[in-house]
Amino acid sequence: xxxxxxxxxxxxxxxxxxxxxxxxxxxxxxxxxxxxxxxxxxxxxxxxxxxxxxxxxxxxxxxxxxxxxxxxxxxxxxxxxxxxxxxxxxxxxxxxxxxxxxxxxxxxxxxxxxxxxxxxxxxxxxxxxxxxxxxxxxxxxxxxxxxxxxxxxxxxxxxxxxxxxxxxxxxxxxxxxxxxxxxxxxxxxxxxxxxxxxxxxxxxxxxxxxxxxxxxxxxxxxxxxxxxxxxxxxxxxxxxxxxxxxxxxxxxxxxxxxxxxxxxxxxxxxxxxxxxxxxxxxxxxxxxxxxxxxxxxxxxxxxxxxxxxxxxxxxxxxxxxxxxxxxxxxxxxxxxxxxxxxxxxxxxxxxxxxxxxxxxxxxxxxxxxxxxxxxxxxxxxxx
Amino acid sequence: xxxxxxxxxxxxxxxxxxxxxxxxxxxxxxxxxxxxxxxxxxxxxxxxxxxxxxxxxxxxxxxxxxxxxxxxxxxxxxxxxxxxxxxxxxxxxxxxxxxxxxxxxxxxxxxxxxxxxxxxxxxxxxxxxxxxxxxxxxx
Numbered sequence: 001x002x003x004x005x006x007x008x009x010x011x012x013x014x015x016x017x018x019x020x021x022x023x024x025x026x027x028x029x030x031x032x033x034x035x036x037x038x039x040x041x042x043x044x045x046x047x048x049x050x051x052x053x054x055x056x057x058x059x060x061x062x063x064x065x066x067x068x069x070x071x072x073x074x075x076x077x078x079x080x081x082x083x084x085x086x087x088x089x090x091x092x093x094x095x096x097x098x099x100x101x102x103x104x105x106x107x108x109x110x111x112x113x114x115x116x117x118x119x120x121x122x123x124x125x126x127x128x129x130x131x132x133x134x135x136x137x138x139x140x141x142x143x144x145x146x147x148x149x150x151x152x153x154x155x156x157x158x159x160x161x162x163x164x165x166x167x168x169x170x171x172x173x174x175x176x177x178x179x180x181x182x183x184x185x186x187x188x189x190x191x192x193x194x195x196x197x198x199x200x201x202x203x204x205x206x207x208x209x210x211x212x213x214x215x216x217x218x219x220x221x222x223x224x225x226x227x228x229x230x231x232x233x234x235x236x237x238x239x240x241x242x243x244x245x246x247x248x249x250x251x252x253x254x255x256x257x258x259x260x261x262x263x264x265x266x267x268x269x270x271x272x273x274x275x276x277x278x279x280x281x282x283x284x285x286x287x288x289x290x291x292x293x294x295x296x297x298x299x300x301x302x303x304x305x306x307x308x309x310x311x312x313x314x315x316x317x318x319x320x321x322x323x324x325x326x327x328x329x330x331x332x333x334x335x336x337x338x339x340x341x342x343x344x345x346x347x348x349x350x351x352x353x354x355x356x357x358x359x360x361x362x363x364x365x366x367x368x369x370x371x372x373x374x375x376x377x378x379x380x381x382x383x
Numbered sequence: 384x385x386x387x388x389x390x391x392x393x394x395x396x397x398x399x400x401x402x403x404x405x406x407x408x409x410x411x412x413x414x415x416x417x418x419x420x421x422x423x424x425x426x427x428x429x430x431x432x433x434x435x436x437x438x439x440x441x442x443x444x445x446x447x448x449x450x451x452x453x454x455x456x457x458x459x460x461x462x463x464x465x466x467x468x469x470x471x472x473x474x475x476x477x478x479x480x481x482x483x484x485x486x487x488x489x490x491x492x493x494x495x496x497x498x499x500x501x502x503x504x505x506x507x508x509x510x511x512x513x514x515x516x517x518x519x520x521x522x
């Protein structure tokens with residue numbers, strides 16, 4: 001069997017995104033969950049599957065207890081960092097198709113202002129233990145430092161420039177300015193990007209995503225029931241996860257300029273029966289600018305090494321051929337582990353994209369990237 | 384993480400990795416080799432991904448290699464490294480065919496390029512703890 005259009009995203013919800021939130025991550029996670037469940041036209045009692053995302057929120061049992069879930073029939077974890085939320089859609093769709101449950105809640109909450117920063121959090125994750133032992137003592141502490149060598153090698157091999165990375169940053173900032181729930185409110189020019197201080201060369205400050213607080217959630221239901229639910233139906237047409245060679249350490253990876261999504265993309269496009277040329281809007285995981293460029297190559301929007309030229313000329317802007325991160329992404333809306341990318345894609349395909357609406361958007365994709373190269377992608381269609 | 388938040392993070396050796404760290408402290412970069420099929424692997428693992436044998440021997444690297452990529456840190460994500468900025472980490476393809484990450488002898492990374500020939504030295508950073516440091520060498 002195939003998961004092609006067996007499941008739909010039936011509800012989405014977000015809290016206000018901000019810095020310095022005063023409420024704990026679990027409260028933010030629950031608020032987003034309640035919003036998503038109401039958006040789907042369900043009551044919390046009807047949720048019978050839960051996949052919590054990230055290491056900062058509450059586990060499934062605690063969410064079920066708070067929500068008063070009548071019977072939790074399915075719970076799982078998809079520990080793939082920023083690829084977790086889309087891997088969770090695959091997991092939920094498989095569970096629903098197998099008849100294990102009906103409505104799966106996928107939810108995350110983060111209050112990182114009050115807690116550990118990224119450079120500490122990743123070393124709390126068991127999949128990073130080799131990095132913690134062999135690379136942290138050298139001074140490779142945070143994701144920016146771990147991923148910089150991938151971007152550097154890409155630049156040396158293919159001539160990719162910092163200005164091309166800046167094109168991604170400024171495009172996504174321009175989109176954030178259309179979103180009232182984006183943390184970043186000021187315009188960014190290419191000159192601003194080029195003048196921003198170096199963090200982990202080749203990454204400048206404005207190549208790096210935000211550290212923000214908030215909650216986001218969505219509900220996955222069967223495609224059949226979704227037809228009669230509250231919102232326009234958004235079907236999961238193609239979905240896949242992919243892992244790079246040497247998933248535990250970028251240092252040892254045979255080709256560090258290819259991410260796990262290179263494995264997922266042919267399966268997801270194949271399942272959906274579409275090609276990159278058919279995609280009208282793309283919400284691409286953007287922990288760093290270069291990660292967007294590399295995923296575009298790995299998904300087949302352009303050849304390996306051509307990503308720099310591909311992102312130039314306004315192609316990724318609203319009104320361009322492939323609008324990317326219409327919500328402002330992790331770079332300029334908020335770091336919500338990519339759940340905000342799923343929420344935004346669903347809104348776009350429902351026609352609820354507000355000032356950033358891509359006119360006539362019926363088919364789009366969202367991606368996740370995490371844990372040093374894991375990838376996942378979902379192709380969705382209104383229908 | 385260390386109790387003292389400003390102390391340099393040091394490796395916590397396990398039974399799997401202790402020979403590596405003991406070798407490093409003696410100035411040697413030891414790489415795991417499968418005792419059955421001879422395949423080299425780094426970082427240390429329990430079994431060979433080729434023949435799945437648990438048998439392991441340790442082989443000393445020549446320390447010679449070429450630059451595969453690099454990163455220049457200008458921001459400290461841990462207070463222990465704040466006083467060392469900028470510093471450069473190089474990913475090095477060792478002659479033996481595995482890669483090692485190490486500090487680069489030139490902190491700004493000046494002069495780095497892909498395939499630059501480098502040589503390893505083990506630098507003692509704490510009592511009994513030595514980490515890889517690479518410096519340029521003649522080809």
